[in-house]
Structures are given as structure tokens and as C-alpha cells.
Amino acid sequence: MTAPEAELTVWKPAESRPPPRAATGALGWIRENLFSGWLNTLLTIGSVYLLWVAVPPFLDWAIFSATWDGASRQDCDLAAGACWPVILVRWEQLMYGFYPNTEHWRANLAFVLLLVALFYGLYDKAPGRKYGLLFVCAYPFIAYFLLYGGFAGLEYVESAKWGGLLLTLAMGVTGIAFSIPFGIILALGRRSDLPVISLICTVFIEFIRGVPLVTLLFFGNVMLPLFLPEGTNIDNYLRVVIVVCFFASAYMAEVIRGGLQAIPKGQYEAAAALGLGYWKMMGFIILPQALRISIPGIVNTSIGLYKDTTLVSLVGLFDLLGMARAINADTKWMGLEIELYVFIGIVFFITCFAMSRYSLWLEERLTRGERH
Amino acid sequence: MNASDPIIEMRGVNKWFGAFHVLKDINLEVARGERIVVCGPSGSGKSTLVRCVNRLEEHQEGDIVVDGIKLTNDLKNIDQVRSEVGMVFQSFNLFPHLTVMENCTLAPIWVRKLPKAQAEEQAMALLERVKIPEQADKYPGQLSGGQQQRVAIARALAMNPRIMLFDEPTSALDPEMIKEVLDVMVDLAESGMTMLCVTHEMGFARQVANRVIFMDEGEIVEQNDPEEFFHNPRNDRTKLFLSQILSH
Numbered sequence: 001m002t003a004p005e006a007e008l009t010v011w012k013p014a015e016s017r018p019p020p021r022a023a024t025g026a027l028g029w030i031r032e033n034l035f036s037g038w039l040n041t042l043l044t045i046g047s048v049y050l051l052w053v054a055v056p057p058f059l060d061w062a063i064f065s066a067t068w069d070g071a072s073r074q075d076c077d078l079a080a081g082a083c084w085p086v087i088l089v090r091w092e093q094l095m096y097g098f099y100p101n102t103e104h105w106r107a108n109l110a111f112v113l114l115l116v117a118l119f120y121g122l123y124d125k126a127p128g129r130k131y132g133l134l135f136v137c138a139y140p141f142i143a144y145f146l147l148y149g150g151f152a153g154l155e156y157v158e159s160a161k162w163g164g165l166l167l168t169l170a171m172g173v174t175g176i177a178f179s180i181p182f183g184i185i186l187a188l189g190r191r192s193d194l195p196v197i198s199l200i201c202t203v204f205i206e207f208i209r210g211v212p213l214v215t216l217l218f219f220g221n222v223m224l225p226l227f228l229p230e231g232t233n234i235d236n237y238l239r240v241v242i243v244v245c246f247f248a249s250a251y252m253a254e255v256i257r258g259g260l261q262a263i264p265k266g267q268y269e270a271a272a273a274l275g276l277g278y279w280k281m282m283g284f285i286i287l288p289q290a291l292r293i294s295i296p297g298i299v300n301t302s303i304g305l306y307k308d309t310t311l312v313s314l315v316g317l318f319d320l321l322g323m324a325r326a327i328n329a330d331t332k333w334m335g336l337e338i339e340l341y342v343f344i345g346i347v348f349f350i351t352c353f354a355m356s357r358y359s360l361w362l363e364e365r366l367t368r369g370e371r372h
Numbered sequence: 373m374n375a376s377d378p379i380i381e382m383r384g385v386n387k388w389f390g391a392f393h394v395l396k397d398i399n400l401e402v403a404r405g406e407r408i409v410v411c412g413p414s415g416s417g418k419s420t421l422v423r424c425v426n427r428l429e430e431h432q433e434g435d436i437v438v439d440g441i442k443l444t445n446d447l448k449n450i451d452q453v454r455s456e457v458g459m460v461f462q463s464f465n466l467f468p469h470l471t472v473m474e475n476c477t478l479a480p481i482w483v484r485k486l487p488k489a490q491a492e493e494q495a496m497a498l499l500e501r502v503k504i505p506e507q508a509d510k511y512p513g514q515l516s517g518g519q520q521q522r523v524a525i526a527r528a529l530a531m532n533p534r535i536m537l538f539d540e541p542t543s544a545l546d547p548e549m550i551k552e553v554l555d556v557m558v559d560l561a562e563s564g565m566t567m568l569c570v571t572h573e574m575g576f577a578r579q580v581a582n583r584v585i586f587m588d589e590g591e592i593v594e595q596n597d598p599e600e601f602f603h604n605p606r607n608d609r610t611k612l613f614l615s616q617i618l619s620h
Contacts, residue, residue, distance in 0.1 A: 269428050270465035270524075274479035274531060275455030277447070284478055288469050 062342070072332040086333045087343050093327065094343070097163015097318050103155060107166050110143045114173065122358060140177055143170075159237035163318035165347065171241055171319065172306040172351075178245040179305065180298065183252025184291075187260060188282065190253065201253070208250035213308055216243045221315040240312050248305040255301055259294035260286065292366050299359035303352045320344050377440070379404045379535060379566055380425060385434035387420060394420050395431065396590040402535075407567045409577040409598075412587035413613065418570045421587065422537050425568065426457045439534055455483050458528030462540040464520045466512035472499070472523050473508040476530045484531065491530070498526040502556050518549030522556055529560075536560065538569040572617060578602065586610045 034044045065081030068088075076083035087094065096107055117139040120132025147170065150156030162170065189201035208216070220243040221236065228234070263286055271281040291298070313322030324340040327333055380402040387395040394417045402408060410418045423429040424436060427443050427450050436443045438453045467475050476495035480486040486494070499505045502522040504515075512520050521541055528536060538557065542550045554576050561567055561580035571577070577584050577598050584601040586594045586609075594601070594610045602618075605611045 264465075266461060266463055266465035267467065270459075270461065270467070272428060273426055273454055273457075273459035274527070275451050275483045276479060277451055280482050284482065285467055289467075292469065 073334065073336060078335075082339050082342075083336055084339060086327065086336045086339050090327050090333070094164045094320065094323055096166050097323060098161040099157060099163070099166060100155065100161070103149070103157060106146050106149065106154070106157075110146045111169070113139060113142060113146075114169070122362075140174065143173075159235050162237065164323045165320050167237075167312075167317060167319045168306075168309055171244055171309040171312065174241050175244045175248045175305050175309070176302045179248035179252040179301075182245070182249040183256050184287065186249060186253035187256040190257060191260060205250045205253050208247055209254070213244075213247050214311055214314060216247055217311060217315050219243070236315070237317065240315060240317060244305070244309060244312075247308075248301065251301045251304075252298065255294050255297035256290060258297065259290035259292075262293050263289050292363075295359055295363050295366075299355055303355055306352065306355075307348060320347065376403075378402055379406075379439050380568070381435070381437045382424075383435045385424065385431045385436060387417075387424065387429065387431045387433075394590050395424070398434070398592060400585075400592065402566065402568060404534075405564050405566055406582050407561050407565075407580050408569070408583050408585060409581040410568065410570045410585045410587060411572055411574075411577070411613075411617075412593075416587040417590040418587045419539050422539055422568055422570050425535070425537055426454050426459055428459075451483075455479075455531055456533055457535045457537060458531055458533035459537045460521070460524050460528055460539065460541045462543050464512070464517070464524045464544070466520055466524055466527070468512050471509055471511055472504075472515070475512065475523060476527045479527075480530050495526065495530055498529050499523070501529075501559070502526045503552075516549060517545045518552045521545065521549075521553045525553075525556055525560070535566045535568065538567065538571065540570050540572075542571065542573055574602070574618065586613065588613070 035041045061081045063081075065077075066084055067076040067081065068084050070076055070083070070085035071089065073083055073086070075085065092101070092104070096104055099107055117136045120126050120129060121136040123129075126132055145151070146154075147162065147166075148157060148159070186201050186205060189197045190205065192198045192201070217240060220239040224234075224239060267285055267289065268281065271285040276284065309319060310321040312319055313325060316322075318326055321344060324337075324344055327340060328335075328337055378401040380400070382398050382400040385395055385398040386393070396417075398421060400421075410421065412418045420429050424431050424443075425438060427436075431443075439456055441449050441453050441456075443449065443453060466472075467478070470478065473492060473495055476498060477486075477488070477491040480491040480494065481488055484491075496505060496508065499508055502525055504519055504522055504526075507515055507519060507523070512523065515523065525541075541557070542553050545553060550573070554573060557567075557569070557576065558580055567580075569576075569581075581598050583595055584598050585592055586601070586607075588609055594605065594607045596604075596606075601610075602614065605614060
């Protein structure tokens with residue numbers, strides 16, 4: 001039966017060869033991406049034309065014919081170009097609102113500490129990250145102590161005086177920092193096996209999601225004081241920030257719930273089979289994977305929340321947008337909306353773009369090495 | 373509790389999925405060190421039976437006692453049983469965000485409260501036992517199916533379980549990888565582990581099982597030692613099943 005061994009062919013796998021080279025070089029890229037067919041060629045030409053029409057006049061207005069020096073709008077040639085002195089002269093108000101001049105260093109320090117906290121919170125290879133994370137958790141308290149003051153010789157600064165970018169960042173950072181953990185709790189609660197907990201979380205989420213933020217802001221600002229006993233004085237900022245936090249949490253919860261639902265049942269079973277209880281299962285196995293999946297949604301919600309904080313200018317807070325409107329009401333600078341809005345646009349773009357790039361970087365990094 | 377007492381005891385166990393009666397009056401005793409293979413057509417309730425032992429499925433009637441602990445709704449009992457019973461799944465269910473090493477040390481550290489160094493030392497020994505120590509720092513997604521299943525076995529063994537449950541451990545594997553997993557299971561059987569395996573690997577059943585159980589329609593139709601079971605089935609349903617799976 002058995003054939004002599006010499007008759008067996010020795011099989012050797014064929015040598016692999018490198019993949020065929022794609023058309024390279026700048027010219028090849030241009031042809032492939034911009035002129036690959038008549039439709040693409042048409043679109044390319046159309047786009048170039050639009051850019052040609054829009055960009056040079058804007059640059060001329062914003063830079064070449066703009067006025068950079070001056071003390072009021074009288075110094076600007078408004079017909080020719082932008083009047084940037086409005087930003088430079090009112091810089092401090094745009095940054096700090098009515099925060100006392102002598103105390104600006106406190107806001108600056110809070111900002112620098114924010115950068116440190118972001119570095120430790122967002123960069124997982126930071127040196128000494130264990131202690132860094134403790135600092136991240138402590139940061140919101142440190143920042144609020146610094147900004148409010150009223151201890152250790154620091155002058156008390158009521159929140160009504162906060163404004164500009166300071167206020168925008170304070171609300172945005174508080175909202176995001178609060179909404180992620182609270183959103184996790186709500187999401188877990190909504191999926192809980194205990195009907196009471198699940199019901200409470202569901203009602204909370206659906207109520208908040210069913211009402212526009214502006215309505216909630218007015219509710220917090222105008223109606224809440226009516227319900228509280230007379231003489232109770234929660235300051236305006238605090239009321240608004242609580243509303244913003246709750247609002248963001250409800251959205252965050254739904255994003256995270258989406259992530260939780262994407263985790264296969266087998267992961268729960270494997271964790272349970274090893275004897276991990278509910279919290280260990282969630283903390284070590286389920287949430288790390290669910291949050292990873294949710295990163296794009298979490299960042300999306302964060303960016304949305306951060307931009308939504310501009311709505312507080314409607315209830316009498318002077319955030320970046322509210323401040324701009326206040327400046328515009330000043331006779332010295334009246335009619336310079338465009339300059340102010342362009343400036344605000346740039347500020348928001350920088351922060352939001354940074355968030356979105358960070359999320360891409362994080363996704364890339366977290367999935368590296370575990371691709372299936 | 374005597375050493376001669378059964379380690380798993382099921383008395384009159386019934387379970388329904390909705391209106392579907394999936395386990396019907398199951399009575400089963402498993403002795404310490406016994407190796408049982410459970411087979412049967414799909415939908416026969418064999419996986420459910422095994423999953424009831426660590427309460428991944430809840431039974432509605434009857435008693436299940438595992439190593440002297442009765443399975444009730446008491447969460448403490450359930451977690452205690454689960455840490456004594458290792459389980460290997462058809463689809464591996466490794467934790468994809470953790471390395472192989474972390475997969476094998478997480479539960480020992482957080483459930484058994486082992487110091488990290490000791491847990492890692494033990495995990496490394498187990499990875500050597502399943503013959504993949506060199507993969508310790510990789511993520512599950514970077515391994516082949518057979519390697520993943522061997523990690524899953526090492527992960528379960530890391531808890532020093534007294535019983536190992538296998539739920540069709542080779543069904544999701546490419547043919548060439550089945551043997552490497554079965555080799556590990558044979559090695560485990562020879563070390564005296566109590567094993568309850570749902571599998572259709574009849575070669576494995578012949579080689580290591582003390583007893584083969586055949587299930588259909590939620591009932592234990594027949595059980596016997598492998599020799600008798602394969603050559604001398606008593607029940608026509610068993611005979612039909614064997615002829616179907618052994619005819620190729």
C-alpha cells in the first residue's frame with residue numbers, strides 16, 4: 001500500500017514578492033485623485049474657481065487691508081478691511097470677562113493646570129501617570145477653589161464676574177468631566193436588571209433628551225429660584241453649569257449604552273465564569289471595551305456640549321459669545337460683529353479641532369496591535 | 373463532605389427557555405476526577421446542561437450541588453462556585469483588550485487576591501503547559517484560533533478550578549488546529565482533572581472519557597463507558613446518532 005518515499009514530491013511554498021507599485025509621485029497622485037474622470041475634473045475645476053472667488057477677498061479683508069492699531073472704530077477704515085483693534089483693546093474682557101485685573105493670574109494658573117491635567121489625563125504614557133491621574137481627579141476642585149477664592153488671602157470673586165473664554169472653558173471642562181462618569185452610571189443603570197434603577201435612569205435620560213437645552217437653561221435660571229425657599233441663593237453660574245452637566249450626561253449615557261450593547265454576550269459569560277462579580281466585570285472587561293467603541297461618540301458629544309455652552313449668553317452669562325455681544329453694544333465698537341465672530345470662530349475651531357484630532361489619535365493607538 | 377461524594381450532583385433538574393422545555397428531569401452525578409463527554413444533536417440541551425453547572429443558565433426546578441455548594445439565587449454562592457469551576461467556550465471569549473498574560477492573571481489577582489508576581493509566574497507555567505509561552509505579551513487578536521483556545525484553557529486553569537467545563541471547544545477551529553487543543557485536553561485529563569466536555573470528537577471520548585452521555589430533546593437518553601457506548605448502544609436513537617457522525 002505505502003508508496004516508496006522517493007515518489008513524494010517535496011512541497012516548497014513559493015517566494016512572496018512585493019506588491020505592484022502604484023503610480024507614485026505628485027503628478028501620479030494628482031491624476032489619480034483630482035482628474036480621474038470627467039466628473040472629477042469638473043469638480044476639481046469648480047472647486048478651484050470657488051476658492052479663487054472666496055479666499056483672496058477674505059484674506060484682503062482679514063489681513064492686507066485690515067486695521068491693527070486704534071482705540072475705537074473711528075480709527076478703522078471699515079469699508080476697506082477688518083477692524084482688529086476691537087479684539088486687542090478688549091482682549092482681557094474676551095479672555096476673563098469682568099474678573100478683577102489684579103486676579104487674572106489665578107485664571108491663568110487654572111488654565112496652565114488644566115493643560116497639565118489634560119496631559120496626564122489624555123496621554124497614557126506620561127511619566128508618573130499614577131500620580132498624574134490623582135491630580136486629574138483633583139483638578140476640578142483645585143480650579144474652582146482658585147477661581148472662587150475666598151481663602152488663604154485670595155480675594156473672593158463671585159461667578160457673576162467670570163466671563164469670556166474663562167467662563168466658556170470652565171463650563172465646557174466641567175460639563176465634559178462630569179458627564180462622562182455620570183453618563184457611565186446612567187448607561188449602566190438603564191441596562192440594570194433592577195427595574196427601579198432602570199426606570200429612574202430611563203426617565204431621566206428621556207426627559208432631558210426630549211427638551212431643548214435652552215428650555216432647560218431658562219428653567220434653571222428663571223423657574224428654579226421660584227421653587228426654592230426664599231433667601232436661598234444659588235448663583236447663576238452654578239445653576240447653569242448643573243443644567244449643562246445633566247444635559248450632557250443624558251447624551252453621553254446613550255452614546256455609552258450604544259458601546260455597551262456592542263459587546264458580545266460571550267464577554268459577559270467569560271467574565272462571569274471566572275468568578276468576577278458585577279463591578280469587576282464592568283470595570284475590567286466590559287467598560288474598557290465599550291468606552292473604546294464609544295470614543296467617536298463621546299468626543300462628538302463633548303464637542304457639541306462645548307459649543308452649546310454659548311447658549312448661556314441667553315440667560316445673562318457673559319461667555320465668549322455673550323461678551324462679544326456686550327462689546328458690540330458699546331458705542332465705541334458698534335457694528336463690528338464680523339470681527340468678533342470670526343475671532344470666536346477661530347477660538348472654537350482650535351479647541352474643537354484639537355479634540356477631534358485627539359480622538360483619532362486615541363482610536364488609532366488603542367486598536368493598534370489588537371486588530372483581528 | 374467526603375472525598376467519595378460526587379463533585380457535581382443534579383437532581384430532577386428542569387429548565388425552560390420561554391415555553392421551550394430544554395432540560396427534562398436531568399439526574400446526573402459526577403465523581404471527583406471523572407471525565408465525562410456529553411454528545412447529542414444540536415438543540416438537545418447539552419450546552420445548557422453544562423452551562424447550568426456554573427449558573428450561566430439558571431435552572432427553574434430541581435437541585436444542583438457543586439462541590440458541596442447548592443446553586444441558588446444567592447450571588448455569593450454563585451461567585452464561589454464560579455471561581456471553583458473553569459469554563460472553556462466554543463468561541464474562546466478571550467478579552468480582546470488585554471494581553472494573553474493579562475487574560476490569565478486578571479481573575480487570579482482580583483478574585484483570588486494573588487500577588488501580581490505570583491499570578492504571573494503561575495500564568496507563565498500554564499502557558500508553558502499549553503505550549504504557547506512565547507505569546508504571553510500578544511493580544512488575542514494576533515493569535516490563531518487554536519492558540520486562542522489554548523490561552524482560554526490556561527486562563528480557566530489559572531483559577532485552580534476543581535472542575536473544568538468544555539462547551540464544544542473545537543467546533544470553531546480549523547481542522548489543523550483541533551489536534552493542538554485536544555492534546556492539551558488529553559494532558560489535562562491525564563492529570564486527574566474532573567472534566568465535563570460537550571464535544572463531538574469521538575476519538576477524544578474514546579481516549580479519555582470514563583463515561584459518555586448522549587442527550588436528545590432535553591433528556592439523557594443513554595450513558596455508558598466509551599467502549600460499550602460506541603460498540604454496543606442500547607437505544608435506537610443513540611445508534612442512529614452514532615451512525616450519522618461516524619459514517620464519514
